[in-house]
Amino acid sequence: MNVLVCVKRVPAPGARINITSDGQQVDTAFLGFTVSPHEECAVEQAVQLIEKHGGDVTVLTLGPAEAEEQLRTAVSTGATKAVLVPIDATDWDPQKTAHAIAKVIGELEATNGKYDLVLFGNESADSCGYQVGVRSALKLGRPIVNGAKGLEIDNGVAVIRRESDAGVEIYRLKMPACVGIKEGINLPRYPTMKGRLASKKVAVDRSEASGENGGLKLITLRRPPERASNTVILGNGPDAASAVVDLLEELGVFK
Amino acid sequence: MTVLAVVEHDRGNITSASLGVLTAARNLAKQMNTKFEALTIGANADRLSETVANFGATTVHQAHNTMLTDFGPEAWGESVAQVVRKISPSVVIGTGTERGHEIIAQAAARLDLPAAMNCLEFDKNFDGSQPLDVVRSRWGGSLMEESRIDASIKLVTLANHVVEPQEELATSPATISVIDVQLDESVSQSFVQDRVERVAGVTLATSPVVVSGGRGVGSAEAFAPLEELAGLLNGVVGCSRAVTNNGWRNHTDQVGQTGTRIAPDIYIACGISGAIQHWVGAMASKNILAINTDAQANIVTKAGYAVIGDLHVVVPAISAEIRRRQNK
Ligand SMILES: Cc1cc2nc3c(=O)[nH]c(=O)nc-3n(C[C@H](O)[C@H](O)[C@H](O)COP(=O)(O)OP(=O)(O)OC[C@H]3O[C@@H](n4cnc5c(N)ncnc54)[C@H](O)[C@@H]3O)c2cc1C
Ligand SMILES: Nc1ncnc2c1ncn2[C@@H]1O[C@H](COP(=O)(O)O)[C@@H](O)[C@H]1O
Numbered sequence: 114m115n116v117l118v119c120v121k122r123v124p125a126p127g128a129r130i131n132i133t134s135d136g137q138q139v140d141t142a143f144l145g146f147t148v149s150p151h152e153e154c155a156v157e158q159a160v161q162l163i164e165k166h167g168g169d170v171t172v173l174t175l176g177p178a179e180a181e182e183q184l185r186t187a188v189s190t191g192a193t194k195a196v197l198v199p200i201d202a203t204d205w206d207p208q209k210t211a212h213a214i215a216k217v218i219g220e221l222e223a224t225n226g227k228y229d230l231v232l233f234g235n236e237s238a239d240s241c242g243y244q245v246g247v248r249s250a251l252k253l254g255r256p257i258v259n260g261a262k263g264l265e266i267d268n269g270v271a272v273i274r275r276e277s278d279a280g281v282e283i284y285r286l287k288m289p290a291c292v293g294i295k296e297g298i299n300l301p302r303y304p305t306m307k308g309r310l311a312s313k314k315v316a317v318d319r320s321e322a323s324g325e326n327g328g329l330k331l332i333t334l335r336r337p338p339e340r341a342s343n344t345v346i347l348g349n350g351p352d353a354a355s356a357v358v359d360l361l362e363e364l365g366v367f368k
Numbered sequence: 369m370t371v372l373a374v375v376e377h378d379r380g381n382i383t384s385a386s387l388g389v390l391t392a393a394r395n396l397a398k399q400m401n402t403k404f405e406a407l408t409i410g411a412n413a414d415r416l417s418e419t420v421a422n423f424g425a426t427t428v429h430q431a432h433n434t435m436l437t438d439f440g441p442e443a444w445g446e447s448v449a450q451v452v453r454k455i456s457p458s459v460v461i462g463t464g465t466e467r468g469h470e471i472i473a474q475a476a477a478r479l480d481l482p483a484a485m486n487c488l489e490f491d492k493n494f495d496g497s498q499p500l501d502v503v504r505s506r507w508g509g510s511l512m513e514e515s516r517i518d519a520s521i522k523l524v525t526l527a528n529h530v531v532e533p534q535e536e537l538a539t540s541p542a543t544i545s546v547i548d549v550q551l552d553e554s555v556s557q558s559f560v561q562d563r564v565e566r567v568a569g570v571t572l573a574t575s576p577v578v579v580s581g582g583r584g585v586g587s588a589e590a591f592a593p594l595e596e597l598a599g600l601l602n603g604v605v606g607c608s609r610a611v612t613n614n615g616w617r618n619h620t621d622q623v624g625q626t627g628t629r630i631a632p633d634i635y636i637a638c639g640i641s642g643a644i645q646h647w648v649g650a651m652a653s654k655n656i657l658a659i660n661t662d663a664q665a666n667i668v669t670k671a672g673y674a675v676i677g678d679l680h681v682v683v684p685a686i687s688a689e690i691r692r693r694q695n696k
Pocket of ligand 2: 241
């Protein structure tokens, strides 16, 4: 089976997120980059599926040329092919992104045949738009379910398990289908030696991006108000235990 | 010109997130000097019309189709799209939940309209005649974004817990309008096909006490003292992503942006540095106690209380002190 996974390059901030002075971006001067944990799990799920059923895992990203790094990382953990859809901006709006992604997938399928599954993260780590997967699936004319915490193949049908307040729900989508994956579905592997070598060698194909601006426009980013705190140090080491239990008593969590 | 609230329900049971949406829709409609209407999906939700009217909706649209017996993201999204085409509201508000985001994304894709998820605020000067400026949360709440929705119909979801539900009756009883939506094969697959009900009990999301461990705990086995302390306090154990990534604990225990958001009476964070993606999951806690060897760790500087020291000795010492007082 052939699976395509969409990943998005995002900065990996530490204790706080700083914004550039024009308010348009996260200040990435001292940051590394990664993809959303949901997308890491989507790659892992795809790799597990081809290990079981055979086939290829293609990773695709729409982003700056540097996003090649995220594609190669995915290859180091088992993806077999990589496609970069380069754009000049750091980000496109969700409508434009989905348009471009669906178009490139259509072009890839015209030469390689249909992907049985196209996987997305449940939401991207940075913009948390909750929509690029849904919009892309609709343009591809395929069903999609988000929030997948389980994904198995049963006779040409993708069996999706997801959690809700009410309980565990099962969906069955005839392939080709799209699925939005959530962290927790699996435990992503670390790169292997073999994977690292493959990631250096893999050819990153390029496809041209196209699309009209959608109707959602960023005005400015800002940091939420921080809660002021004057940390009360209850003590050092085990001697602090008594002060801790006093506090627990005071808060009424221990009687 | 109306504001349309999309009611999220589970087999006819309204969700608490919907009540916030109804309240927000009413407030926005008032500001726009217009009416607020609501949409329920599936005949099993007809009985919610009274609840919805108690929040001030002047019309309750009931989308009907024999396929609408349970949740299905595509069928629900298509239903919203058809109702929106029919009544042309100026704003559509859905819930900021997994289902709500999915419904609004589906509707937006089908209508080829923009959508802004997890909105925290709407422009106070919006009167329906201009683009809608919103503040929405990004990075799972670590950042906020001001953006502009420039479209004839504005689709949004309201971030959960930002608007306190408040009933307010409309001056006249709500009109009921049944809308038969047309659904075909293309949306027939993504329905809940089977379901295992959740057993009630204290969960990470609802427990008043959470004792959480991070990379500093060091191994799966070393969580035993944290389990013990949580047990003594009738709480549950949580963890950071470093822990789930190492396979020490299941992802269901993870607190943070891609884990669970918690709001306990006290959050005891042991050996956790307090990266922003972890912090956003824990920051709603009423009290935070950090136990860390590093007095400069982000979690220590942000927490209300801290103990500087090795969690492997501090945590057992706290449990011992609790037992000593219990036995007195
Ligand atoms: C998009 C995205 C989403 C993410 N989502 C999440 C999420 O949902 N949840 C989450 O937790 N993380 C998330 N992360 C990961 C996050 O950035 C951090 O990597 C992670 O939270 C670090 O976990 P930690 O604090 O346990 O480990 P570390 O950062 O390594 O901190 C370990 C801490 O333990 C202390 N310590 C060490 N030994 C001891 C000891 N013996 N006694 C006491 N203290 C000790 C150290 O001083 C240090 O402060 C996400 C990251 C990204 C990019
Ligand atoms: N620029 C991008 N390149 C590739 N995939 C993307 C991009 N943006 C979003 N996606 C995919 O769509 C999912 C949902 O994104 P979003 O709508 O931004 O929350 C992500 O988890 C990715 O799988």
